[in-house]
Amino acid sequence: MSEALAAVLLLGGSFFMLVASIGLIRLPDVYCRMHAATKATTFGMGGILLGASLIFQNAAVTTQALLAIFFLFLTAPVAAHLISRAAYKRGPDLCAETTHDEYGKYLEGQKAEEESPERYGDA
Amino acid sequence: MPLATLAFTIATIWIFLHGSATPGHFFVGLVMAFFIIRFLKKSYYQDRTFFRIGSYFRYLRSFTWELLIANVQVLKIVLSPRLSIRPGIIPYKTVCKTPLGVTMLANSITLTPGTLSIDVSDDDETIFVHTLDIDHPDEVAEGIRKGLEEPIVGAVE
Numbered sequence: 063m064s065e066a067l068a069a070v071l072l073l074g075g076s077f078f079m080l081v082a083s084i085g086l087i088r089l090p091d092v093y094c095r096m097h098a099a100t101k102a103t104t105f106g107m108g109g110i111l112l113g114a115s116l117i118f119q120n121a122a123v124t125t126q127a128l129l130a131i132f133f134l135f136l137t138a139p140v141a142a143h144l145i146s147r148a149a150y151k152r153g154p155d156l157c158a159e160t161t162h163d164e165y166g167k168y169l170e171g172q173k174a175e176e177e178s179p180e181r182y183g184d185a
Numbered sequence: 186m187p188l189a190t191l192a193f194t195i196a197t198i199w200i201f202l203h204g205s206a207t208p209g210h211f212f213v214g215l216v217m218a219f220f221i222i223r224f225l226k227k228s229y230y231q232d233r234t235f236f237r238i239g240s241y242f243r244y245l246r247s248f249t250w251e252l253l254i255a256n257v258q259v260l261k262i263v264l265s266p267r268l269s270i271r272p273g274i275i276p277y278k279t280v281c282k283t284p285l286g287v288t289m290l291a292n293s294i295t296l297t298p299g300t301l302s303i304d305v306s307d308d309d310e311t312i313f314v315h316t317l318d319i320d321h322p323d324e325v326a327e328g329i330r331k332g333l334e335e336p337i338v339g340a341v342e
Contacts, residue, residue: 078256085263093315094272097301098259104296105256122204129198139295139302146303146315156272165274165303165313172307 068116075109078102091156092149100142107134188226192218237340244336251297251332258299262317274303275322277312277329284309286341293333300325 085098108131115127156163196214200206262270277294281287287309291302299317306313316325 078260081260081263085259088263088268089270090268091272093274093301093303094270094317097299097315097317098263100295100301101252101255101259101297102263105252120204121201125198125201129202135296136292139292142295143291143302143304146301150303156274163274164276168276168306168311168313 064116064119068113071109071113071116075106075111075113078106078109082106092154093146093156096142096146100138104134104138107131188222192222195221240336240340244340247332247336248293248297251293255297255299259317262299270318271320272315272317273319273322274313274315275319275325277314277326278310279312279334281334281338283341286337287312289337289341290329290334293337294329297333300329 079102082098082102085102086095089095089098111127111131115124118124150165151169192215195218196211199214199217200210203210262268279287279290281290287305291305291312294300294302294312294314301315301317303313303315305311314325314329316322319325
């Protein structure tokens with residue numbers, strides 16, 4: 063029973079990893095690709111690790127798997143956040159299909175504020 | 186969580202990692218906890234309230250559910266023969282006040298339905314969210330508010 067469940071988890075996890083890789087190729091720009099990279103890998107990796115801990119049924123392995131999942135979920139979004147932020151500030155543009163870009167407006171507003179002399183009252 | 190409790194938690198995790206629960210291993214765990222805490226004390230966010238376990242679990246449950254939906258949505262988008270996406274960046278006004286709350290919310294947004302937090306404004310009030318498929322910006326914001334922000338406010342604010 064637990065072996066069947068472990069098999070399902072391992073296969074499901076690998077399937078999500080595959081979907082993440084396909085998404086990485088198919089999606090049009092950096093930001094969309096980050097969606098595929100963060101979500102499917104955390105989920106896929108989580109499934110694989112849980113499956114592994116089910117097979118071994120050993121306190122040490124289970125703890126290691128749970129800690130790995132915990133830190134994966136802690137670090138993946140931070141990496142995605144930094145990569146997409148850095149990409150926006152100095153790299154490739156948003157893809158042509160993009161409909162809203164409020165962040166660009168915010169950055170422009172910030173820039174204008176820094177450059178405007180009125181901010182300091184004189185000059 | 187107070188530092189002493191943290192030390193005991195680390196020692197307990199060490200015992201589980203090791204797989205044998207003897208007093209000696211617990212002691213080794215405590216010694217390691219001492220050094221870990223010594224080195225990382227500055228960046229440790231000390232919470233004055235103790236665990237609000239019920240709210241943490243509610244957040245965890247809500248988050249897991251959102252995570253499941255997220256992955257199915259990304260799956261559908263990636264595997265559909267015609268790639269029909271309308272991405273965009275929308276601002277999200279948060280009610281979280283503490284650094285921990287904003288961090289948790291931004292990270293949770295990245296891990297759930299078609300959304301990715303790109304940046305937080307300087308005043309920590311607005312999170313810029315990249316969305317894979319925008320039909321209605323308001324619906325996206327409503328989803329974040331219901332599914333993630335409310336449980337987080339309950340757990341850590």
